[in-house]
Amino acid sequence: MDYLTFDLSHDAGGLTTIEAMASTAAAQHAAVMFEVQQLLDWAWAHFPDTHGSMDDGMDWDHDLQLHVEDGGWHTVTLTLAASSRFADAWRAAFPGVLDP
Structure with missing residues (x-):
């Protein structure tokens, strides 16, 4: 991932939240959306029915x-709510993204 930055949090009930965010000039927006699509494609391919x-x-x-901000900056935020099973598979598929 070249544009998205990630944040991970857990709650007491075992829910993991993965947040991916990028804020870029309009010229990089398509590349950011390509990264978002890669993440969603992986999720749909590996957990299609859940x-x-x-x-x-x-x-x-x-x-x-x-969100398009003043000055043409594009902010993209993808928030994933995840079970521990999903989060474990995510870590294996995208090593280093959540655990630097």
Whole structure:
């Protein structure tokens, strides 16, 4: 990943939140969205039937926010709610992204 930076948090109930964010000039926006798509493609390929509400026992859910700021900066935030099973698979697929 060249543009996205990651933050990881856990709650007491075992939910992991993975947040990926980038703020770039318009010229880099397509490259950022390519990285976001790579992450979502991986999630859909490896956990295709367990996307949805964590309250319903699913392994992952996501929220994608796009915002264009004054001056043409594009901010992209992808937030993933993840079960421990999903988070463990994520770490194996993207070594170093969450655990520098």
